[in-house]
Amino acid sequence: MSMSSGYPVGAKITAKLRQEKLCTHMEGQRLLGLCSTSGPLFIIGAVATGIMNNPALGFFLAVSHYLSAVTIGFLMRYYGKEKPVIKNDSLSNPLTDMLDYRRKDGRPIGVLMGDAVKNGVNLILMIGGFIIFFSVITSMLKLSGFLSFFSIILSKAFPFETVTPDMVSSFLIGFLEVTNGAKECALLQVPLIYKAIMVSFMIGFGGLSVNAQVMSIVSETDLKFSVYFIFKLLQGIIAALYSFILITWFSDMQVFNLSGIAGTDIWEATVNYNWIHVFMNSTINLLFILAFIMAVSIFKHKKRPFSSKPFRMY
Known part of the structure; x- marks a missing residue:
């Protein structure tokens, strides 16, 4: 980040x-x-x-x-x-952890989006x-x-x-x-x-x-x-x-x-033309990869029993 x-x-x-x-x-x-x-x-x-x-x-x-x-x-x-810590060798699923954290948080999606916008605006104002x-x-x-x-x-x-x-x-x-x-x-x-x-x-x-x-x-x-x-x-x-x-x-x-x-002609051609197509293709491929990883993670997560606490979307 x-x-x-x-x-x-x-x-x-x-x-x-x-x-x-x-x-x-x-x-x-x-x-x-x-x-x-x-x-x-x-x-x-x-x-x-x-x-x-x-x-x-x-x-x-x-x-x-x-x-x-x-x-x-x-x-x-x-x-x-550093004080000695207990190492945990078990692997965790990031999407599963995110969903679990979301249920423990308890705030509705609307409140989360509002808080994210307010925190972002406050940070931008501070930087400026x-x-x-x-x-x-x-x-x-x-x-x-x-x-x-x-x-x-x-x-x-x-x-x-x-x-x-x-x-x-x-x-x-x-x-x-x-x-x-x-x-x-x-x-x-x-x-x-x-x-x-x-x-x-x-x-x-x-x-x-x-x-x-x-x-x-x-x-x-x-x-x-x-x-x-x-x-x-x-x-x-x-x-x-x-x-x-x-x-x-x-x-x-x-x-x-x-x-x-x-090398000026090579660099100018790369900056003015090729980099746009490379960026777009790379972004699209990355989105497909992320979508595939999320789909696999959700499929694996469904096999685990969910918490009794409801997942509120309002």
Whole structure:
């Protein structure tokens, strides 16, 4: 869900699991670090294609982002000490568990749909509010001159001549809010690999805007936001490192050429035509597979005796 929907859905689901005691504190803390990722539509569609105007870059950004999340998941394995648990080797049917949970919940379908819509709208309003808040802060820093002042000072602190005040300014803006930082990076007159590394860090870290959203969500649980924040910083660094490695290794390939010279016709044809048909065919096939799995699950579920509690559909 986190990979498909993006920030902060993974944190929302993890917090709900913890509130319902479906996971331990340590499991929830580890899930929070692993399952807080950006969505492919944002990385490939919004950032790479829309902002950076380079669809091929989306491949490197997405792969490095999800590899960094998996790496953080492995590192979180060594965080804290977990109490021994009793392992249950029996396999369960997901659809059966869903139907059983539905009967235990007891709310009518209409109430469930209404609650889902209200929770979704509230989450969207919260996300939009944080984005506006940090965008206003960015504008204030620009207009006041503080952003330029700190950018010049920080750029001189680096021993590399390639680090310019504009690069530092773009990085600081992305540290606050990812989308604004990506827009600033796209305007930089620097090699593309520098832009990719900076944007990859921004997406991996999520910016203070996303971290504030997660802090608001986990505040109702016993999960530690400070641990999450540290590991998100580490994820941003790892994502930037992965982007550097991937672009260095594969940018010369024709399909993933980032210079816009070789492989342009192939990529444009893929983006403008073939991907639509591939997406539609894949979606249809996936729906058929899911329908088949659900039919088999329902058939198996009918063999089990249902609870005496009625299944209300009103």
